[in-house]
Amino acid sequence: MSDLPATLVVLGASGDLTRRLLLPGIGSLLAQEPDRDVRVVGADRVEVEASTFDAVLREALAEGGAADEVIDRVAASSSYRCLDATDSAQLQELLALASGVEDDGGARDGGARDGDGARRVVLYFALPPAVTARVCEALQPLDLPAELHLAMEKPFGEDEAGARALNALVERLVPEDRVHRVDHFLGMSTVLDIIALRFANRMFQAVWSAEHIESIEIAYDEALALEGRAGYYDHAGALRDMIQSHLLQVMALVTMEPPSSITERDLRDAKAAVLRATRLWGGDARTASRRARYTAGVTDDRRVPSYVDEDGVDPSRETETLAQITVEVATSRWAGVPITLRSGKALGTTHKHVVITFADVRHLPSGLTGTDPKDRLVIGLNPDTMELRITTNAADDSLALTQSVLRADMRHATLRPYGEVLAGILDGNGMLTVRGDAAEECWRLCDEVLAAWADGEVPLEDYPAGSDVPESWGPALPPGDDAA
Numbered sequence: 001m002s003d004l005p006a007t008l009v010v011l012g013a014s015g016d017l018t019r020r021l022l023l024p025g026i027g028s029l030l031a032q033e034p035d036r037d038v039r040v041v042g043a044d045r046v047e048v049e050a051s052t053f054d055a056v057l058r059e060a061l062a063e064g065g066a067a068d069e070v071i072d073r074v075a076a077s078s079s080y081r082c083l084d085a086t087d088s089a090q091l092q093e094l095l096a097l098a099s100g101v102e103d104d105g106g107a108r109d110g111g112a113r114d115g116d117g118a119r120r121v122v123l124y125f126a127l128p129p130a131v132t133a134r135v136c137e138a139l140q141p142l143d144l145p146a147e148l149h150l151a152m153e154k155p156f157g158e159d160e161a162g163a164r165a166l167n168a169l170v171e172r173l174v175p176e177d178r179v180h181r182v183d184h185f186l187g188m189s190t191v192l193d194i195i196a197l198r199f200a201n202r203m204f205q206a207v208w209s210a211e212h213i214e215s216i217e218i219a220y221d222e223a224l225a226l227e228g229r230a231g232y233y234d235h236a237g238a239l240r241d242m243i244q245s246h247l248l249q250v251m252a253l254v255t256m257e258p259p260s261s262i263t264e265r266d267l268r269d270a271k272a273a274v275l276r277a278t279r280l281w282g283g284d285a286r287t288a289s290r291r292a293r294y295t296a297g298v299t300d301d302r303r304v305p306s307y308v309d310e311d312g313v314d315p316s317r318e319t320e321t322l323a324q325i326t327v328e329v330a331t332s333r334w335a336g337v338p339i340t341l342r343s344g345k346a347l348g349t350t351h352k353h354v355v356i357t358f359a360d361v362r363h364l365p366s367g368l369t370g371t372d373p374k375d376r377l378v379i380g381l382n383p384d385t386m387e388l389r390i391t392t393n394a395a396d397d398s399l400a401l402t403q404s405v406l407r408a409d410m411r412h413a414t415l416r417p418y419g420e421v422l423a424g425i426l427d428g429n430g431m432l433t434v435r436g437d438a439a440e441e442c443w444r445l446c447d448e449v450l451a452a453w454a455d456g457e458v459p460l461e462d463y464p465a466g467s468d469v470p471e472s473w474g475p476a477l478p479p480g481d482d483a484a
């Protein structure tokens, strides 16, 4: 746990993210660490009664699993402010409140003062991206708390140039190691398991390269359709929503060079280096990317209208609901290995996994019959599972080849992904958050694809809601015990 207690100031406290993910995430953290000293200051331009915020906070903490007495303690020290977060004067007052300067004469500790009683102030931007940039500008002239950390939601910028501009703004406020670009996939337990799997198992270390691995697929296919989120999604699309942030972060963990320590600096360095080395496959977005949009169909037993007929969708934007890119990490470890990242909505089969496909054996002894199935390691992102699919002898014919599946249900973490990421942020540790240069690299790759799409160089395909990813997009994971 942290050296300092923390005050989490949430800008956008009346929003969906705060209520649905952020506060329950804190609740799950408090379930695991009931003694953790954290206060919440909610702020939003929406006028909310103190009692209403108190009720929302209590409900969300309970949803995360916090005990009643812990909820009472945290709620008693928390508060809500109605303000315009782009107004410097109002922000200054808010920071003073969070730092404890307005705390009944400092009786409840001081704020970000050095020495005894200091608190770390985490300013969490749960705001629309355009507002986030304006708040950063409004913070520039202010007297900022000494222990101020900034936590920023995705999307971080809207393209590479936007991310660079935002990074430049943020850099003038606090040092980079106090900036936390949040990607909750980095707090998912199986994503974290990739670190142990790769670096604590000699058998995987030895084969983790182009020498032995033929291809990598990272997929997050959902059955959910738009679910009324056109206001956000129609401007984002599958590539920006899922691949630019989450899936490239997972790819970085799967492909990075071994860091000498699992610490903020070494992990962030290793991820940034591999992202810098990543290129579109063949250097051409026309062949390295696919995009599609769902038409009417049935998914999850529900009738779904065509995407273009969903409320709030502007069909002329040609927003994709299914996106795929293939990349190559141009290093001696990975050159020649296609890495495919894909995510989509309203799909029939909901693969959410990383699949490592191993190369064929160099020589298969004669006398063995049947086709040698590919050996695969399947890391389930949801649910948390891990499968090793290996070639064995068939039960009924000892010289015939078949595939056997070694399967593990991974630990069922009590800590939600947001709780895991917030634990680090509240401790002032950015190990599970994204560094500025890494965010820019992810945009660099996606900008290239988006430019080709905007120029009409990659056709926008259709798929009926409830169908599988079109076969022509590449081999799907062969059926088996495919629960991952």
Ligand code: NDP
Pocket (backbone or CB within 6 Å): 011, 012, 013, 014, 015, 016, 017, 018, 043, 044, 045, 046, 083, 084, 085, 086, 125, 126, 127, 128, 129, 131, 153, 154, 155
């Ligand atoms: P919402 O629109 O639900 O919430 C944003 C809140 O910020 C609203 O209450 C809004 O008020 C308030 N706000 C806007 N401008 C100001 C301002 N100048 N001063 C104070 N408050 C202001 O958005 P979400 O909660 O869905 O998303 C927030 C961020 O989190 C976005 O960056 C989003 O991309 C990201 N995110 C969201 C996820 C989700 O599932 N919701 C998932 C992952 C990331 P008003 O309603 O009056 O505009």
